Amino acid sequence: MGFLAGKRALITGIASDRSIAYGIAAAMHREGAELAFTYQNDKLKSRVEKTAAAFGSSIVIHCDVATDESIEAAFTELGTHWDGLDIVVHSIAFAPKEQLSGSIVDNTTREGSQIAHDISAYSFLALARYAKPMMAGRNGSLLALSYLGAIAAIPNYNVMGMAKASLEASVRFMAADLGPQGIRVNAISAGPIRTLAAAGISGFKKMLDFFEKYAPLRRNVTIEEVGNTAAFLCSDLASGITGEITYVDGGWNILG
Numbered sequence: 570m571g572f573l574a575g576k577r578a579l580i581t582g583i584a585s586d587r588s589i590a591y592g593i594a595a596a597m598h599r600e601g602a603e604l605a606f607t608y609q610n611d612k613l614k615s616r617v618e619k620t621a622a623a624f625g626s627s628i629v630i631h632c633d634v635a636t637d638e639s640i641e642a643a644f645t646e647l648g649t650h651w652d653g654l655d656i657v658v659h660s661i662a663f664a665p666k667e668q669l670s671g672s673i674v675d676n677t678t679r680e681g682s683q684i685a686h687d688i689s690a691y692s693f694l695a696l697a698r699y700a701k702p703m704m705a706g707r708n709g710s711l712l713a714l715s716y717l718g719a720i721a722a723i724p725n726y727n728v729m730g731m732a733k734a735s736l737e738a739s740v741r742f743m744a745a746d747l748g749p750q751g752i753r754v755n756a757i758s759a760g761p762i763r764t765l766a767a768a769g770i771s772g773f774k775k776m777l778d779f780f781e782k783y784a785p786l787r788r789n790v791t792i793e794e795v796g797n798t799a800a801f802l803c804s805d806l807a808s809g810i811t812g813e814i815t816y817v818d819g820g821w822n823i824l825g
């Protein structure tokens with residue numbers, strides 16, 4: 570029996586089978602969790618349906634985290650399938666592409682900053698608010714995905730670094746807020762992985778090469794490795810861990 574047997578997990582942020590959320594879904598499925606999925610728009614619907622089917626799920630729900638209405642409707646729909654929820658995975662980020670290169674001071678617009686923070690940071694808190702009633706009394710777990718740009722000035726990551734810093738602060742505040750109700754809140758800070766979202770960051774290929782050359786493990790990490798860590802953090806094996814940012818980056822963040 571897997572270590573997530575009996576757990577129900579809602580997975581957001583699948584855009585392809587290269588998505589980090591796909592690796593997380595695979596690991597959670599392997600460990601015995603029941604899964605439900607959200608998709609952002611009609612373009613992604615059939616792809617997410619296929620993924621869901623591959624992991625034995627038929628629960629595929631629309632959720633664009635840009636609006637509270639969409640989030641609320643998604644949890645209402647989830648409630649028609651499940652009477653409780655143990656895990657929510659937030660694997661979502663977005664900033665307009667032109668915000669992710671060059672001078673942060675010259676290029677970051679007020680609107681670009683608002684969008685990046687809204688979709689990439691605030692939405693984690695918004696998901697938690699609507700998930701909370703379904704998670705009551707179940708030792709639930711919320712998980713978000715972050716990146717080193719939250720704490721270091723990585724070239725071109727720019728406004729997304731600001732948003733990830735906000736996301737990591739949210740993890741700590743949410744953990745303090747929800748801990749008394751038995752809900753844990755954590756994030757994984759993953760090393761660079763070639764996904765659709767990553768393609769929007771200029772110089773990304775160079776970053777992958779750099780990691781391979783200099784990270785302590787001398788290679789890049791995989792969505793399977795992030796998935797395994799996510800499964801652990803959201804399981805009862807990690808019952809004493811909350812408010813933490815766990816690095817799955819081949820050790821890159823320890824380098825001076």
Ligand code: 0WD
Binds near residue numbers: 716717766
């Ligand atoms: O190197 C990487 N790929 C890293 C990614 C390193 C460290 C962290 N991360 C983070 C990302 O910042 C993000 O938070 O992992 C998370 C997942 O990213 P991913 O797996 O790299 O990217 P992708 O496969 O593109 O999935 C992200 C998805 C979106 O995909 P696209 O490419 O279509 O923008 O986030 C979803 C969307 O499906 N998304 C939304 N979902 C609901 N509502 C929204 C939205 N408004 N906006 C984007």
